[in-house]
Amino acid sequence: MRAMTWCAFRIVTGAAVALTAMLVQLSPLDAQWVKYPTAGVPKTSAGTPNLNAPTPRTADGKPDFSGV
C-alpha cells in the first residue's frame, strides 16, 4: 500500500511538473515585453498619455530621440 501511494505520488508530482513547464512555455502575451508599459510617459490631466508634451532633452540640452 505504501509503495502504491509513493508511486501515485510520483506520478502526480511528475504530471504537475510537466503541466507547470507546459504552462510556462505557453505563457500568454501579457508575459511578453510587447505589452510592457513605456516608462516616463507624460500624462494629461485626464491621465492619458500626452503625446503633445514637450520634447524630452538630454543632459546637454539636445533633443532626446531615444525610444522613438
Added chain:
Amino acid sequence: MPVGQEFTNIGWSLPDGLPYLPWAAAAAKKRTEDLRKEDPTSFCLPIGIVRLHTIALLKKIVQVPGLLVILNEHNTSYRQIFTDGRPLPEDPNPSWVGYSSGTWDGDTLVVRTAGFRDGLWLDANGSPLTDAARITERFRRVNYGKLEIDITVDDAKAYSRPWTVRLNQFLALDTDLIDYVCNENEQDVSHLVGK
C-alpha cells in the same frame, strides 16, 4: 501600423513626382510592371535607410553621446549614426545602409550618409538609388510623440536634381521590437514570376 503612401512611391508628395533620369524612369516602370519580382525585399535582402523609414515595422532609437543607433525590426537590423564629429569616409566599402554622420543644427539633427552599394530601391515602385547617392536626413522631434524627418536624396546618376520629402513618424507606446527574420520559413521567391 499604417503604411504611408511613401512606402509605395517615395515621391508621392512631390507635385511633379520624382525627377527621374530616363533610365531610372524606365527601370521603375519595368520593376512595377514585373510586380516587383526583383525587389531586394522579395529576396529578404536589406532595404536601405529610406525604406526602413517607410516600411510598416517598428524601429527604436537609442541615443548616447557621440552615437545614435536605430534598431530596426526589419530583419532584426541596426543602423549607426555617429554624432562625434567624424567626416564621411572618402572611399568606403559599399554598404546597404551607407555611412552616417550627424551634426546638430539647433534642435534638428542633420545626418549625412554616403557609401551606398549600387542597386538599392527607394520604394516598392523600384525607384533606384545608385552608389553615387548622398542622402541628408533632418530629424526633428516635434514633441513627445512625433518625429519629423526631411529626406533629401542627391543622386545625379538617377535623378536630374536633388529632391526632398517629409516623413512624419509617431511614437508607439507600451510595446517593443519583436523578431522579424525574413528568411525564416521563406517559401515565396520561387513563386515570384513577374508578368
